[in-house]
Amino acid sequence: MKRSEFTVSARRTVQAVFGRSLSDVPSAYPDLFRKADKVCLVFGSGAPRSLEVRTLRLFPDRRNAYFRFRLPFSEKAKTMEQAAGLCSFLFGKGFSRDSLLIAAGGGAVTDLSGFAASIYMRGMNWVSVPTTFLGQIDAGLGGKTAVNLGGAKNIAGTFWLPSLTVCDTAFLDSLPPGELRSGSGELIKYAMIGPAPLRRSLTRHMSEALAGNKAALTACVSACADYKLRLVSRDERDETGVREVLNFGHTAGHAFEAMSGGRLPHGLAVARGIRFALIVSRETGLLGGADFEALNGALDRLRLPPAGIPMDMRRFSALVSRDKKARSAGNRFVLLKGPGRAVAAENVPARVLRKAFEGALK
Ligand SMILES: NC(=O)c1ccc[n+]([C@@H]2O[C@H](COP(=O)([O-])OP(=O)(O)OC[C@H]3O[C@@H](n4cnc5c(N)ncnc54)[C@H](O)[C@@H]3O)[C@@H](O)[C@H]2O)c1
CATH class of the missing domain: 3.40.50.1970 (Rossmann fold)
Structure with a gap:
């Protein structure tokens, strides 16, 4: 214990x-x-x-x-x-x-x-x-x-x-294996936003954990939970920006989850939302091409099943602009400048949103 x-x-x-x-x-x-x-x-x-x-x-x-x-x-x-x-x-x-x-x-x-x-x-x-x-x-x-x-x-x-x-x-x-897989979305989130030791630990254990290895699962749970609780203790009510990094992938992810009518499990919706956030990060010039390829490649290795979501850009835009994380801005996303370097960005242009939406659901 x-x-x-x-x-x-x-x-x-x-x-x-x-x-x-x-x-x-x-x-x-x-x-x-x-x-x-x-x-x-x-x-x-x-x-x-x-x-x-x-x-x-x-x-x-x-x-x-x-x-x-x-x-x-x-x-x-x-x-x-x-x-x-x-x-x-x-x-x-x-x-x-x-x-x-x-x-x-x-x-x-x-x-x-x-x-x-x-x-x-x-x-x-x-x-x-x-x-x-x-x-x-x-x-x-x-x-x-x-x-x-x-x-x-x-x-x-x-x-x-x-x-x-x-x-x-x-x-x-x-x-069930599907539920373990659903956790992969949140796991890869930590492997992208976390500090270097957490990223290294998750890179080492991720594939074994997702294959059901008990020791690897325990190592991932302990490392992720420790990191999350540390952020929570510094920003319990998500007010200072410390905790906001945990929303990486979630604004689009929640929209995908809603658009699937509940068929897409939360973690897999977040994985798609992470792909969306990576594309927005690249298209807005925050994330360099090499970092994008490396991070997106890690997502590819999860072999996500088809999202099965209608390509309804209008509904997607409405959902992300009504997300509570948008506050008073038109939209607000947590993006990445590089591994472990999350930043918040507001009012991302419609052209970028469309490109990322289409890329995330491919
Ligand atoms: N509060 C937060 O910070 C936060 C963060 C991320 C997600 N969420 C929310 O969490 C929910 C998703 O959670 P989830 O992925 O755990 O899904 P879930 O709660 O829907 O559970 C998934 C399925 O697993 C079954 N199950 C639970 N434990 C089991 C076990 N030990 N063995 C076999 N089956 C078991 C459940 O009966 C259910 O059918 C979403 O509503 C999401 O919005 C909240």
Whole structure:
């Protein structure tokens, strides 16, 4: 068990624990669990039974007093109605602000549960237990919570850090290969934006990790999560630009995800969004030709399946300009000046957007 703790402010820290086949987390964090008068475990529908068994190994139910709440399958969980349903359930069972929510699942489960935890009685403690590769390197970390609205991703949400994040890579043993592959989009993001040691480590482990090698997966999870939590602790609310680099590939990626009507998994949409961002970086003169070839070649090696998205430039432009990351500008993207050198750019011309859109979906 590797324990990490990053200071956010004088009163708050980000705590996380990593490892494989962990057990009895409460004994390592007695304060958090001792004061919890009630505990609710949140799972997603469709997850294997082993996920619940493993979660109970992490958090043994000594008082035989755990409640369980099940969310609909995957992205269908991320609605206001589901958040209201979970809050009503907690209220009906007498949960207080001292109670604890434990969310075990993919990014959809942790996004929705974190959102409900942030609004229930104006905020209760929660523990994030990401069980997908994408969740363990990204979605389950950092306290950005969200629901989707009007067919667009993550339109309503909060910043609400979990009291603890538990990344146990044994969960990944039951992950279908497609879900492991979906994580590749976020993994390659870190391999492009991260500092040199992280980039070197991911280059060394990436292909083995994506082939399911357990040690390589654990190495990638630990390295990516460490980097992300470090950025989060310096810019919890995404206000100073420190955390913004993590949005590399995401503005276009979210648009692709929405345009696919939910058929394109988040990580693969992000991988396409990264290709989009690389082309914009080159076309706006930020990224030199040799760097572009090297970075784009790394994406090629992922052998992305066809995107299956309509070539609807008008809809794409509307989605990227309405993205919350655009703020008041017409559009705003995180681009690259070179490996590990991310910058934000606004109001990218329509000609460049079209070229990158077509190149990203090829
Ligand atoms: N909050 C953030 O910072 C952040 C960052 C990136 C992505 N996200 C969000 O995360 C979501 C995507 O997350 P995801 O890729 O984890 O997808 P997901 O939550 O949809 O889960 C994918 C599938 O994996 C299954 N699953 C989960 N754990 C499993 C396991 N251990 N074994 C077998 N099957 C398992 C689930 O039942 C589901 O069918 C999107 O909604 C995205 O917007 C959030």
